[in-house]
Amino acid sequence: xxxxxxxxxxxxxxxxxxxxxxxxxxxxxxxxxxxxxxxxxxxxxxxxxxxxxxxxxxxxxxxxxxxxxxxxxxxxxxxxxxxxxxxxxxxxxxxxxxxxxxxxxxxxxxxxxxxxxxxxxxxxxxxxxxxxxxxxxxxxxxxxxxxxxxxxxxxxxxxxxxxxxxxxxxxxxxxxxxxxxxxxxxxxxxxxxxxxxxxxxxxxxxxxxxxxxxxxxxxxxxxxxxxxxxxxxxxxxxxxxxxxxxxxxxxxxxxxxxxxxxxxxxxxxxxxxxxxxxxxxxxxxxxxxxxxxxxxxxxxxxxxxxxxxxxxxxxxxxxxxxxxxxxxxxxxxxxxxxxxxxxxxxxxxxxxxxxxxxxxxxxxxxxxxxxxxxxxxxxxxxxxxxxxxxxxxxxxxxxxxxxxxxxxxxxxxxxxxxxxxxxxxxxxxxxxxxxxxxxxxxxxxxxxxxxxxxxxxxxxxxxxxx
Amino acid sequence: xxxxxxxxxxxxxxxxxxxxxxxxxxxxxxxxxxxxxxxxxxxxxxxxxxxxxxxxxxxxxxxxxxxxxxxxxxxxxxxxxxxxxxxxxxxxxxxxxxxxxxxxxxxxxxxxxxxxxxxxxxxxxxxxxxxxxxxxxxxxxxxxxxxxxxxxxxxxxxxxxxxxxxxxxxxxxxxxxxxxxxxxxxxxxxxxxxxxxxxxxxxxxxxxxxxxxxxxxxxxxxxxx
Numbered sequence: 190x191x192x193x194x195x196x197x198x199x200x201x202x203x204x205x206x207x208x209x210x211x212x213x214x215x216x217x218x219x220x221x222x223x224x225x226x227x228x229x230x231x232x233x234x235x236x237x238x239x240x241x242x243x244x245x246x247x248x249x250x251x252x253x254x255x256x257x258x259x260x261x262x263x264x265x266x267x268x269x270x271x272x273x274x275x276x277x278x279x280x281x282x283x284x285x286x287x288x289x290x291x292x293x294x295x296x297x298x299x300x301x302x303x304x305x306x307x308x309x310x311x312x313x314x315x316x317x318x319x320x321x322x323x324x325x326x327x328x329x330x331x332x333x334x335x336x337x338x339x340x341x342x343x344x345x346x347x348x349x350x351x352x353x354x355x356x357x358x359x360x361x362x363x364x365x366x367x368x369x370x371x372x373x374x375x376x377x378x379x380x381x382x383x384x385x386x387x388x389x390x391x392x393x394x395x396x397x398x399x400x401x402x403x404x405x406x407x408x409x410x411x412x413x414x415x416x417x418x419x420x421x422x423x424x425x426x427x428x429x430x431x432x433x434x435x436x437x438x439x440x441x442x443x444x445x446x447x448x449x450x451x452x453x454x455x456x457x458x459x460x461x462x463x464x465x466x467x468x469x470x471x472x473x474x475x476x477x478x479x480x481x482x483x484x485x486x487x488x489x490x491x492x493x494x495x496x497x498x499x500x501x502x503x504x505x506x507x508x509x510x511x512x513x514x515x516x517x518x519x520x521x522x523x524x525x526x527x528x529x530x531x532x533x534x535x536x537x538x539x540x541x542x543x544x545x546x547x548x549x550x551x552x553x554x555x556x557x558x559x560x561x562x563x564x565x566x567x568x569x570x571x572x573x574x575x576x577x578x579x580x581x582x583x584x585x586x587x588x589x590x591x592x593x594x595x596x597x598x599x600x601x602x603x604x605x606x607x608x609x610x611x612x613x614x615x616x617x618x619x620x621x622x623x624x625x626x627x628x629x630x631x632x633x634x635x636x637x638x639x640x641x642x643x644x645x646x647x648x649x650x651x652x653x654x655x
Numbered sequence: 656x657x658x659x660x661x662x663x664x665x666x667x668x669x670x671x672x673x674x675x676x677x678x679x680x681x682x683x684x685x686x687x688x689x690x691x692x693x694x695x696x697x698x699x700x701x702x703x704x705x706x707x708x709x710x711x712x713x714x715x716x717x718x719x720x721x722x723x724x725x726x727x728x729x730x731x732x733x734x735x736x737x738x739x740x741x742x743x744x745x746x747x748x749x750x751x752x753x754x755x756x757x758x759x760x761x762x763x764x765x766x767x768x769x770x771x772x773x774x775x776x777x778x779x780x781x782x783x784x785x786x787x788x789x790x791x792x793x794x795x796x797x798x799x800x801x802x803x804x805x806x807x808x809x810x811x812x813x814x815x816x817x818x819x820x821x822x823x824x825x826x827x828x829x830x831x832x833x834x835x836x837x838x839x840x841x842x843x844x845x846x847x848x849x850x851x852x853x854x855x856x857x858x859x860x861x862x863x864x865x866x867x868x869x870x871x872x873x874x875x876x877x878x879x880x
Contacts, residue, residue, distance in 0.1 A: 436736060440708065443735035444664050447757035451670040454760050469871070479757055480840060514809060515835055518848040546839040553843050 205378045209371035217364055221356070228352060232345070239324050239340050240305055246276065246338045247328050254330055262330075263289040276340060277310065277323050283333035292337065296323075307346075308339070322346035381410045385417065393626075397425045435489045442482065450475050484613040491543060491620040500625075503544070505535035505569035505578055505644075512548045513567050516556060524561035527552075530568035535576045537644040539625050544578075547621040550614040551580040551640050559584035559637070575627075576644040583637040592631040618642070656771055659703040660684045661691030661717065662733065663710055667756075671704065674760050675767075688712025695721050700728045702770050704763070707734035707745065715748040722749040729770040733758070742838060761872035765824040772820060783818040786865055786878035788857060790818055799857055809834070810853050817866065817876040826873035850874055 254262040270291035279290035296308035325339020401414040457468035520527035563583040596619040622629035662668040685691035688709040707714040732745040783790040797804040827846040
């Protein structure tokens with residue numbers, strides 16, 4: 190699992206980053222909604238205020254008009270135009286010719302909202318003029334006169350305009366910052382997960398003394414790391430214990446077995462006739478016991494992973510050739526055709542002695558259970574998913590329901606009860622497979638049995654622990 | 656021949672010493688590593704049989720010390736340890752052969768004989784001869800009398816090993832280890848089949864058989880019965 194072999198950077202595929210991305214989108218959407226809501230509300234409140242003022246003024250002015258007539262209204266407008274703070278006024282006749290007010294002419298309407306209009310006007314500061322936004326209402330007086338009352342809303346207008354033009358940028362910036370922050374946080378998390386993963390890989394490779402590094406921050410990762418480390422300590426103790434037990438069982442049973450065999454041998458040397466035959470039988474039984482015992486120990490060792498230290502890069506092809514050559518005369522004697530299917534060199538990381546033994550067990554079995562005229566085929570192949578070692582025969586095969594059972598220790602099917610063997614041959618193959626992270630399967634060869642060991646592709650060796 | 660036995664299991668030691676003496680060897684014994692080392696360095700031995708686990712000085716250490724002192728006596732390790740990497744460790748420390756307990760005495764005896772043979776100053780031989788059977792190691796040709804014998808490469812190696820140990824018992828395990836370089840026990844005795852094929856080639860049709868089966872032990876090639 191090398192990150193570089195993927196087109197999408199690993200950072201973007203990480204769970205942490207995905208979660209951050211979702212939060213980022215949620216955050217951006219809700220922030221925009223919140224801002225939009227408060228903008229809309231504020232603007233409505235401000236406009237309502239302006240509108241009220243304008244309404245009040247129009248009411249006032251139309252009252253003036255009714256009481257004092259056109260002259261009175263003009264006076265009031267002139268006075269307000271000069272002294273009022275933000276008020277804009279324009280009184281025109283029916284065809285919009287100005288009569289009084291501080292606007293030069295009837296304005297070009299920019300937008301409507303109800304009775305109210307918004308327009309631009311020019312304000313003079315000495316010799317300079319400035320285009321500003323105003324909001325107001327036109328009102329028709331009796332006699333065809335038009336009265337326009339408005340307020341300068343340029344500040345509000347500017348604020349809104351600024352707001353609407355910068356909003357996309359604000360959101361973009363927010364997303365960008367979120368992205369960078371998210372990337373940083375998830376990279377941080379990833380690097381810690383990575384160190385845990387690397388340690389696990391190392392341990393799987395057999396380096397049991399490796400531990401997950403911890404920081405001093407005492408965060409969740411440290412808690413996870415220290416929990417894992419405690420678990421690993423316990424595992425290592427168990428493995429060590431297991432190995433010690435295996436070693437002492439080996440030692441404590443082998444010595445008495447040795448003495449037993451010695452005594453039988455010397456007894457045989459001094460006996461004759463029937464007695465000698467009995468002795469010979471006893472020695473053979475002892476040897477069978479020893480063979481079973483050795484096979485069990487070998488399985489225990491393979492299971493405990495002790496032989497991992499003796500793993501090295503090796504090719505399966507020569508192993509297949511060698512075992513085929515060893516068994517060829519036996520097969521020929523039984524009238525079985527033993528063939529090696531040509532394949533690649535099939536490189537694996539393995540313990541040559543154990544792999545040879547496993548293959549020999551499979552070939553031995555195949556020859557044992559294949560009738561005269563049958564065929565046993567050996568093959569080592571490189572496939573995209575790994576390296577396959579295959580022994581196929583044309584014998585009776587094993588019924589599907591028994592296939593996983595025969596890999597267990599001491600299981601011998603009824604059909605083979607009377608042929609020699611310890612009942613540990615396939616268990617050893619299974620143990621050797623586990624030691625090599627290989628998958629051991631038994632399939633129907635139609636007819637016969639096809640035993641396959643699928644080894645993983647050779648990994649680059651983990652750097653030795655410092 | 657002088658043999659040193661260093662073994663802390665006293666019953667096994669007694670049996671071993673008696674057996675070797677009965678076979679005509681002169682035997683010294685030691686029950687711990689220190690004594691064993693002292694003996695090994697003070698007297699010349701043809702072979703030392705050393706238990707892998709010894710009190711005071713471990714078997715591996717003992718052999719390492721012997722080698723450091725320039726002592727090149729062939730060493731046969733006996734071990735009750737489980738075997739996957741112990742054999743490698745034993746051979747690395749300077750041992751010449753490795754036998755796992757429990758062993759058959761004939762196996763031990765055959766291996767001791769082989770180690771002694773290895774030690775005798777071997778002029779580089781290019782021809783091996785047993786009776787009228789000749790093996791030319793350069794041309795890789797085999798002849799019995801005037802009859803050429805056609806051998807497969809593995810059969811040649813098998814015959815070569817047997818002839819190099821002519822007159823000695825060679826066990827099946829020794830053949831499997833030396834000729835095939837396998838250190839495991841094949842369930843069926845495949846070696847017997849190889850031997851009977853070889854026998855068919857070198858003995859069939861000749862008056863005196865050369866390749867003999869030694870019951871309960873192994874095989875031997877020799878000219879006279």
